[in-house]
Structure formats: C-alpha cells, structure tokens
Amino acid sequence: xxxxxxxxxxxxxxxxxxxxxxxxxxxxxxxxxxxxxxxxxxxxxxxxxxxxxxxxxxxxxxxxxxxxxxxxxxxxxxxxxxxxxxxxxxxxxxxxxxxxxxxxxxxxxxxxxxxxxxxxxxxxxxxxxxxxxxxxxxxxxxxxxxxxxxxxxxxxxxxxxxxxxxxxxxxxxxxxxxxxxxxxxxxxxxxxxxxxxxxxxxxxxxxxxxxxxxxxxxxxxxxxxxxxxxxxxxxxxxxxxxxxxxxxxxxxxxxxxxxxxxxxxxxxxxxxxxxxxxxxxxxxxxxxxxxxxxxxxxxxxxxxxxxxxxxxxxxxxxxxxxxxxxxxxxxxxxxxxxxxxxxxxxxxxxxxxxxxxxxxxxxxxxxxxxxxxxxxxxxxxxxxxxxxxxxxxxxxxxxxxxxxxxxxxxxxxxxxxxxx
Amino acid sequence: xxxxxxxxxxxxxxxxxxxxxxxxxxxxxxxxxxxxxxxxxxxxxxxxxxxxxxxxxxxxxxxxxxxxxxxxxxxxxxxxxxxxxxxxxxxxxxxxxxxxxxxxxxxxxxxxxxxxxxxxxxxxxxxxxxxxxxxxxxxxxxxxxxxxxxxxxxxxxxxxxxxxxxxxxxxxxxxxxxxxxxxxxxxxxxxxxxxxxxxxxxxxxxxxxxxxxxxxxxxxxxxxxxxxx
Numbered sequence: 001x002x003x004x005x006x007x008x009x010x011x012x013x014x015x016x017x018x019x020x021x022x023x024x025x026x027x028x029x030x031x032x033x034x035x036x037x038x039x040x041x042x043x044x045x046x047x048x049x050x051x052x053x054x055x056x057x058x059x060x061x062x063x064x065x066x067x068x069x070x071x072x073x074x075x076x077x078x079x080x081x082x083x084x085x086x087x088x089x090x091x092x093x094x095x096x097x098x099x100x101x102x103x104x105x106x107x108x109x110x111x112x113x114x115x116x117x118x119x120x121x122x123x124x125x126x127x128x129x130x131x132x133x134x135x136x137x138x139x140x141x142x143x144x145x146x147x148x149x150x151x152x153x154x155x156x157x158x159x160x161x162x163x164x165x166x167x168x169x170x171x172x173x174x175x176x177x178x179x180x181x182x183x184x185x186x187x188x189x190x191x192x193x194x195x196x197x198x199x200x201x202x203x204x205x206x207x208x209x210x211x212x213x214x215x216x217x218x219x220x221x222x223x224x225x226x227x228x229x230x231x232x233x234x235x236x237x238x239x240x241x242x243x244x245x246x247x248x249x250x251x252x253x254x255x256x257x258x259x260x261x262x263x264x265x266x267x268x269x270x271x272x273x274x275x276x277x278x279x280x281x282x283x284x285x286x287x288x289x290x291x292x293x294x295x296x297x298x299x300x301x302x303x304x305x306x307x308x309x310x311x312x313x314x315x316x317x318x319x320x321x322x323x324x325x326x327x328x329x330x331x332x333x334x335x336x337x338x339x340x341x342x343x344x345x346x347x348x349x350x351x352x353x354x355x356x357x358x359x360x361x362x363x364x365x366x367x368x369x370x371x372x373x374x375x376x377x378x379x380x381x382x383x384x385x386x387x388x389x390x391x392x393x394x395x396x397x398x399x400x401x402x403x404x405x406x407x408x409x410x411x412x413x414x415x416x417x418x419x420x
Numbered sequence: 421x422x423x424x425x426x427x428x429x430x431x432x433x434x435x436x437x438x439x440x441x442x443x444x445x446x447x448x449x450x451x452x453x454x455x456x457x458x459x460x461x462x463x464x465x466x467x468x469x470x471x472x473x474x475x476x477x478x479x480x481x482x483x484x485x486x487x488x489x490x491x492x493x494x495x496x497x498x499x500x501x502x503x504x505x506x507x508x509x510x511x512x513x514x515x516x517x518x519x520x521x522x523x524x525x526x527x528x529x530x531x532x533x534x535x536x537x538x539x540x541x542x543x544x545x546x547x548x549x550x551x552x553x554x555x556x557x558x559x560x561x562x563x564x565x566x567x568x569x570x571x572x573x574x575x576x577x578x579x580x581x582x583x584x585x586x587x588x589x590x591x592x593x594x595x596x597x598x599x600x601x602x603x604x605x606x607x608x609x610x611x612x613x614x615x616x617x618x619x620x621x622x623x624x625x626x627x628x629x630x631x632x633x634x635x636x637x638x639x640x641x642x643x644x645x646x647x648x649x
C-alpha cells in the first residue's frame with residue numbers, strides 16, 4: 001500500500017470535517033475502555049486484598065502432629081490372620097506428644113530445599129487470659145517474629161505498639177484486639193496467662209494484633225517462641241507447628257504429600273485449606289470481564305452506526321473516487337482507517353480516564369474495622385489491563401468499521417452517478 | 421491519425437425490472453484529437469454506453485479498446501488504473517469532494533497515480549487551474565464555488581494526469597448558456613491545441629453542432645454518424 005499517505009490524508013479530512021460525530025464515536029470507546037480499566041483495577045485490587053487477608057498470611061504448608069488412632073492395628077500385621085476379617089472395638093489413639101518429632105532437623109532440611117522461601121517454627125499453647133476475676137480462654141502462639149514478618153507480613157496486623165517488642169523483652173505479648181477490647185487493656189498494661197498445666201505467667205502487652213477476622217482476634221496472641229515453650233514447661237526442642245512458605249504456591253500440594261509420607265507428620269497444603277478463595281476470585285474476574293466487554297460491544301455498535309450513516313452521506317465521494325481511478329480496496333481502507341483512528345484516540349483517552357479514576361479511587365479513604373491496615377480502597381495498577389484495553393479497543397473498532405467499509409468497497413459508481 | 425477508442429459489437433441487457441436490450445451491436449471509433457458528441461433522446465442508451473466506454477460498467481458483451489489495448493475482461497484493479505491514467509471524466513453534476521480544497525480535488529487523481537512528486541503535481545494542478553481561469557480559487561473549499569466554477573474545477577481534475585481521452589456525461593446540462601459556451605470553448609481548445617480526444621454525451625443540439633462529429637442514437641442503435649461541417 002504505497003498509497004497509504006494519500007488514503008490517510010483523505011481519512012483525516014473526512015474525520016475533521018465532521019468533528020462532532022468523530023468525538024462522539026471516540027467518546028463511546030473512551031467510556032468503554034475507561035470503565036474496563038476501572039472495573040478490572042478495582043475488582044482485582046479488591047480480590048488481591050481479600051486473598052491477601054487469608055492467603056498471604058496462611059502458610060503454604062502447615063506441618064503438625066495430629067493425634068489420631070493408628071491406621072493399622074497389630075492384628076493386621078499378623079501373618080496367620082492376613083486373610084481373615086478382623087474387627088477391633090474401641091480403638092483409642094496412643095498417648096503421644098503434640099510436638100513434632102525431630103522438628104529441628106526437619107526444619108533445617110526444609111530450609112535447604114530450593115523450592116522453599118522460608119520455614120518457621122511455632123509453639124502453640126492453649127491458655128486462659130486472666131484479668132481480675134475474668135478468665136478468657138485462648139491460644140498463645142510462640143513465633144520467631146522476624147521470620148513471620150518476612151514470610152507472612154506479620155507486621156501489617158500490629159495496630160498498636162510494635163511487633164519486635166517480643167524480641168526485646170522476654171515477657172512481652174502481642175495481644176489479640178478482641179481480647180484487649182474485652183479486658184479493657186492497651187499497650188504497656190499487664191496481663192496474666194495461665195497454662196493448661198496450671199502455671200501463671202505475668203506478661204506485658206507490647207502490641208495489639210488485629211487480623212480482621214474476629215474469630216482469630218478474640219482468642220489468639222503472640223509471644224516469642226522461647227516464652228511459649230516456658231509457658232508450656234517444655235524445652236527449646238518443643239515445636240508444635242512448622243509453617244512453610246514456598247516460592248511457587250503450585251508446589252504446595254505435591255510437597256505437602258511428600259513431607260507427610262517422608263517424615264510421618266500431618267502436612268496441610270493451602271489449596272485444601274482455602275479452596276473457596278480461588279473460586280471466589282475467578283468468578284469476580286469473570287463478572288468484571290463480562291461487564292466490560294458488553295460496554296465495549298455497545299461502543300462498537302455506536303461506531304458501526306456512525307460509519308454506516310457516513311457512508312450513505314459520502315456515496316457521491318465514493319463514486320467519484322472510484323471513477324477517477326481509486327480501487328475498491330482503497331475506499332475500504334479509507335473507512336477502516338477512520339474506524340481505527342476513532343478506536344485508537346478513544347482507546348488512549350480511555351486508558352487515561354481509567355488511570356485517572358483508578359488513582360482517585362486509590363486515594364479515596366476506606367476505613368473498616370475488619371481491615372485495620374487498609375486506609376484507602378485497594379486498586380491494582382496492572383499494566384496488562386491497559387494492554388488488553390487498547391488491543392480490545394482496536395479490535396472492536398476494526399470490526400465495527402470493517403462491515404461498513406466492505407459495503408463502501410462494493411458501491412457501484414455507475415449506479416450513484418446515474419441516480420442523479 | 422491513430423485510433424484512441426474503438427468498440428466492437430457491444431451489447432448490453434438490463435435484467436431488472438424486466439429484461440431489456442439496451443445496447444445493440446454498438447461499434448464506434450474515435451481518433452486522436454477528435455471532438456465527438458453523442459446525442460439521443462433520454463433512455464436511448466447513450467449514458468449506458470458512456471459508462472461502458474469509461475470501464476466503470478463491465479457487464480456487457482463485445483470488445484472495448486482504448487489506445488489499442490483491449491480492456492474487456494480485465495480485472496477491476498487494472499481498469500481502475502486505466503481510468504486513473506488514460507481517461508478524464510466530466511459529469512453533469514460536478515462531483516467534487518466538498519471538504520477538500522479546489523487544489524486538492526484537482527491533485528487527488530495524480531496523487532493516486534503516484535508518478536510525480538507532490539511538488540510537481542501541485543505545480544501541474546496550478547497550471548491546469550490557471551488555464552481554466554480559476555487559479556485564484558485554488559485554496560477555497562470546493563463546496564464554496566459556483567456551479568460554473570465547479571465544472572471548470574472538474575475539467576481541471578480530468579486533465580491532471582494528461583489523459584488520452586476526456587469523456588463527459590452532459591457536462592453542460594446543468595449550466596446556463598454563458599457557462600455552457602465557456603465549457604465548450606475549453607473543450608474545443610483542448611481538442612485542437614493539445615490533440616486530445618473528447619467524447620461528450622449531450623442533449624444540447626447547439627453544443628453538438630459545434631463538435632467535429634455527432635453520433636446519434638435511438639433505442640440502443642446507432643442511428644447515424646455525421647461529420648459536422
């Protein structure tokens with residue numbers, strides 16, 4: 001197409017000569033693309049927030065020792081009863097410790113695995129929180145706070161005080177917000193906890209922990225792992241949970257299986273634990289795409305209409321261009337390029353509009369009890385949406401222009417000229 | 421003198437609304453530098469013949485030659501090229517692109533042909549407009565001109581690629597007698613001075629009488645060909 005500059009010049013003159021119609025058509029695309037960007041950014045931002053609420057702080061694999069009855073009883077191993085039907089009544093689990101056997105070498109091995117981003121031990125202890133005559137039952141997690149911050153964004157959930165206080169002082173505790181509220185306690189106050197075996201420990205509140213999930217905030221608190229081991233009256237080898245974070249979440253299922261068979265422990269992977277979140281995100285994304293595509297199709301019909309009318313207005317021009325030696329394909333490209341220019345200008349303005357509104361939303365205040373660390377609406381500024389947006393704008397305007405352009409290509413100049 | 425345009429036994433039928441034999445065995449010849457008019461009552465098929473000669477209508481039987489080349493059966497792309505390069509058109513209604521300037525309207529066919537640089541084409545266009553006495557209108561929008569001026573612009577456009585032949589479909593049909601005379605004089609001058617062939621369909625007997633030869637048509641036949649003395 002060495003004629004392209006000429007075709008483009010005619011196209012430009014046509015577009016400029018009916019500036020208002022061009023602007024209206026382009027605005028249709030602008031709103032379509034703008035809405036697409038806004039919806040996708042906001043929706044996926046929200047999805048990310050909700051997923052993050054659960055998934056970011058949920059370990060990819062949780063390793064623990066579950067107390068359960070043995071799957072195979074001694075009689076099953078006896079050769080002489082191998083082919084008989086054995087029934088054993090009232091099987092009870094064996095009395096064993098809640099801690100993970102050989103937790104420290106297991107931890108060391110996990111940390112060496114190249115798929116593992118990090119593994120951190122926890123010592124969980126059931127306790128009562130004591131304040132005056134009130135007793136609240138709850139759970140204290142002994143953690144290595146620096147690893148928790150690195151792997152599970154632990155810092156985000158400390159609303160008052162500071163997370164590292166439990167490193168500085170052995171008797172410091174990060175108290176769940178629900179507990180603090182119920183017992184009217186704040187940072188710097190003292191609280192006593194009593195462990196299952198009866199010991200009472202005075203602790204100082206170094207920070208308030210709020211996850212946004214009431215069931216967690218009402219019972220859970222965090223202390224240094226050594227403190228938790230002391231509350232339980234156990235040594236430094238007592239580790240009840242190991243939380244593993246992987247580089248790639250997809251490795252969670254096979255790895256959990258491998259760990260549980262290799263080390264004879266229970267290993268729960270994140271997909272089994274939180275299957276519903278994936279589904280929720282997918283459906284929300286699907287809805288956003290469906291709405292946006294509908295908007296773009298409406299914009300496409302607008303362009304189709306305007307170009308169609310324009311071709312009727314320009315019958316004479318098309319006839320004379322053909323009579324003076326322009327080919328059908330020249331005329332076709334004239335109209336397709338008009339549609340594409342409308343699509344490109346409208347699309348780019350749409351991206352600007354989408355970005356602008358997204359920035360506004362991103363700065364709009366959003367305070368909620370459930371999400372203590374979130375101060376503004378979450379927005380996902382993923383460049384992929386902008387690429388999809390402009391590509392879709394061009395494709396839809398191309399299609400909207402193609403059919404009227406085809407019609408213009410087929411116009412018989414003789415019929416037009418005779419008709420006068 | 422060489423033949424510029426020749427037809428052999430052209431026949432055309434309209435199928436709608438009822439089958440109708442419009443053109444019957446039309447064979448005509450046009451020499452270089454000849455100024456020929458086609459006359460006839462309306463409905464006699466003279467415009468239909470002109471559209472076939474102009475290569476825009478390809479639905480006919482028979483053969484068409486322009487400048488010795490057979491055009492019958494060529495693909496649309498090649499015919500568009502022939503129209504662009506070898507034929508200039510002047511219609512009853514001026515058919516300019518209203519949003520473009522007069523200058524651009526004249527330049528467009530040459531830009532499409534692409535044989536000369538833009539600067540050369542511009543110079544040519546000014547020359548043609550000057551020749552037709554409308555150089556001062558060059559930068560106006562085509563829609564702003566009067567009828568007679570528009571017709572002169574369309575003649576300038578027809579001439580821009582230095583065609584072999586100019587075809588006109590009642591080019592004076594919409595003009596008053598003064599402008600009509602003007603256009604005739606321009607055609608006459610082109611035919612005599614630049615040795616251009618002209619084939620003009622017209623109703624206007626006064627106009628036809630002044631041409632070199634009149635082809636008279638009736639009911640799809642050529643009734644007579646007479647040289648005007």
